[in-house]
Amino acid sequence: MTEGIDWIARSGARAKGRRPAFFDEPALDRLYSLTLALASELSATRERLDTVERLLETGGTLRREDIEAYAPDRAAGEERGESTRAYIARIMRGFQQEVEAMENPDPPIMDWVEKLSTP
Amino acid sequence: MKKDLPPPYTALTRHPMMPRTKHDESARFNFLTHFNRYLSGTLGAGNKLAYETRVLPAFRAEHGRDPEHRYEIRDAMNRDPFHRMWSALKRNSMEMRQMNGRQAVLRQLDELDAQARQFNEHSGLLELDASIEQPLYQTCVDIHCQPGGYHSEERPGDVTVGANYDVGLFATVGGALGALNDGGGQALVAWAKANKPDWKPKRILDIGCTVGHNAVPLAQGFPDAEVIAIDTAGATLRYAAARAAGLGVKNIKFVQANGEDLSRFPDNHFDWVQTTMFLHELSASSMPRILREAHRVLKPGGLILHVEQPQYGPDMPLFEQFMRDWDAFNNNEPFWSAMHGVELEDVMADAGFTHAEQFVVGVRAVVDPTIFPPSPEGEAEDFGRAAVWNAYGAWKVAPAKEIAA
Ligand SMILES: C[S@@+](CC[C@H](N)C(=O)[O-])C[C@H]1O[C@@H](n2cnc3c(N)ncnc32)[C@H](O)[C@@H]1O
Numbered sequence: 001m002t003e004g005i006d007w008i009a010r011s012g013a014r015a016k017g018r019r020p021a022f023f024d025e026p027a028l029d030r031l032y033s034l035t036l037a038l039a040s041e042l043s044a045t046r047e048r049l050d051t052v053e054r055l056l057e058t059g060g061t062l063r064r065e066d067i068e069a070y071a072p073d074r075a076a077g078e079e080r081g082e083s084t085r086a087y088i089a090r091i092m093r094g095f096q097q098e099v100e101a102m103e104n105p106d107p108p109i110m111d112w113v114e115k116l117s118t119p
Numbered sequence: 120m121k122k123d124l125p126p127p128y129t130a131l132t133r134h135p136m137m138p139r140t141k142h143d144e145s146a147r148f149n150f151l152t153h154f155n156r157y158l159s160g161t162l163g164a165g166n167k168l169a170y171e172t173r174v175l176p177a178f179r180a181e182h183g184r185d186p187e188h189r190y191e192i193r194d195a196m197n198r199d200p201f202h203r204m205w206s207a208l209k210r211n212s213m214e215m216r217q218m219n220g221r222q223a224v225l226r227q228l229d230e231l232d233a234q235a236r237q238f239n240e241h242s243g244l245l246e247l248d249a250s251i252e253q254p255l256y257q258t259c260v261d262i263h264c265q266p267g268g269y270h271s272e273e274r275p276g277d278v279t280v281g282a283n284y285d286v287g288l289f290a291t292v293g294g295a296l297g298a299l300n301d302g303g304g305q306a307l308v309a310w311a312k313a314n315k316p317d318w319k320p321k322r323i324l325d326i327g328c329t330v331g332h333n334a335v336p337l338a339q340g341f342p343d344a345e346v347i348a349i350d351t352a353g354a355t356l357r358y359a360a361a362r363a364a365g366l367g368v369k370n371i372k373f374v375q376a377n378g379e380d381l382s383r384f385p386d387n388h389f390d391w392v393q394t395t396m397f398l399h400e401l402s403a404s405s406m407p408r409i410l411r412e413a414h415r416v417l418k419p420g421g422l423i424l425h426v427e428q429p430q431y432g433p434d435m436p437l438f439e440q441f442m443r444d445w446d447a448f449n450n451n452e453p454f455w456s457a458m459h460g461v462e463l464e465d466v467m468a469d470a471g472f473t474h475a476e477q478f479v480v481g482v483r484a485v486v487d488p489t490i491f492p493p494s495p496e497g498e499a500e501d502f503g504r505a506a507v508w509n510a511y512g513a514w515k516v517a518p519a520k521e522i523a524a
Pocket residue numbers: 254257269303326327328329330331332333334349350351352355376377378379394395396397400401405409
């Protein structure tokens with residue numbers, strides 16, 4: 001590890017320049033940062049698990065340096081890519097469905113309730 | 120890779136200077152590559168929908184007219200809940216790319232610095248000049264949220280900023296620039312060779328070379344030429360020179376210099392002056408100065424080429440201008456908006472290139488077959504995957520009286 005520098009602290013250095021506030025409530029900006037970072041960590045963990053499975057399947061044993069050095073071949077790369085895509089589709093469902101709703105908007109449900117309740 | 124899937128981060132070429140990534144560092148880049156695609160594709164469509172279904176109607180109701188400038192659209196969209204969420208996600212993804220790159224680089228900085236020192240002491244490719252001042256437009260904010268910009272150091276003589284730039288680009292562009300991130304430079308070489316097959320440039324200047332992604336291919340493509348790649352940022356050049364040495368390139372020199380003052384070079388010195396994705400990171404006062412200097416050092420008969428995103432122009436819909444402007448206000452690119460708003464042809468004309476000498480061309484990226492295997496359907500589909508860059512250029516003609524003489 002690097003001498004004389006706290007590499008972990010320095011890796012989080014902020015970029016100079018005032019950060020835009022995207023929401024009226026600052027806590028929401030912080031929550032977005034936190035949630036997206038967690039989503040990325042879970043994605044990395046899932047990918048690591050996939051690596052472990054593949055190594056065990058072919059070799060029967062596991063060495064940590066093999067995990068660090070693992071590079072998928074084309075077929076494995078595509079399988080993993082597809083599973084990352086599917087993972088993102090799952091966690092982003094709410095946003096994606098909001099886009100869908102803008103594309104094909106519906107009236108408030110009360111409109112239908114009233115309509116269907118009147119003989 | 121299948122058309123709808125970006126390559127895994129591990130498809131990157133590990134040249135000798137490239138920081139090594141651990142399994143999870145690569146995996147985080149993989150997440151970001153996929154996430155960015157999702158943001159610009161599936162969710163990106165939501166911006167236009169929000170604009171058309173509610174932001175524009177509300178604007179018309181309030182003002183009794185359509186927006187007349189991209190800034191009016193921005194003000195209105197910045198109040199829209201969907202655009203706010205989308206922007207928050209995008210900004211965070213940029214920040215996470217930086218942090219992941221910096222973790223990888225900083226934990227192995229001792230090795231990277233030692234490696235760079237070794238290359239730079241022996242290669243003769245690096246010429247630093249501590250008297251070069253960093254321009255205000257490089258220090259007022261860290262451009263595209265890159266902590267430390269291009270010029271800062273974590274400790275004297277380190278390569279952090281250059282290494283971080285290099286380690287993350289493949290993830291940011293989803294591999295579209297090839298395994299060495301040099302598809303832009305390769306495209307320039309292919310374009311020049313296709314358009315002027317007998318042209319043999321001897322001296323090439325690349326202004327604002329950063330880590331040399333697109334300057335090195337010029338040296339490789341024209342092995343008899345001498346390439347001078349300049350940048351104001353010494354910290355980045357240390358990495359650039361070591362990277363080039365690691366790739367075995369000899370006919371290039373990385374020189375710390377400011378494009379606004381090329382007085383170290385005589386008039387009519389270079390056959391080719393190149394800038395790539397450079398002009399938008401300057402300022403309204405420096406850009407014309409640099410273009411004038413570029414004109415001065417370019418030989419009659421020589422080529423000047425600026426690769427950039429397309430200028431806005433009156434034909435580009437205001438909504439598209441607004442979307443292209445996002446980085447200016449949300450990703451620390453303060454000159455982006457103004458630069459893309461000017462008539463670049465007029466700025467080049469003021470710098471000495473008549474409109475008759477100028478041309479605009481789309482330079483097609485060379486698709487890297489190691490990452491995107493040639494498709495069985497042949498060229499047509501590969502063209503679909505290749506990025507096209509806009510290049511604003513000119514072949515300099517000799518002044519009339521010299522021709523007469
Ligand atoms: C976006 S980067 C260019 C990318 C690079 N040309 C490539 O193709 O990879 C802009 C670079 O220009 C440098 N720069 C900014 N102002 C400059 C100036 N006046 N003279 C020389 N370099 C400058 C910055 O330090 C930075 O490295």
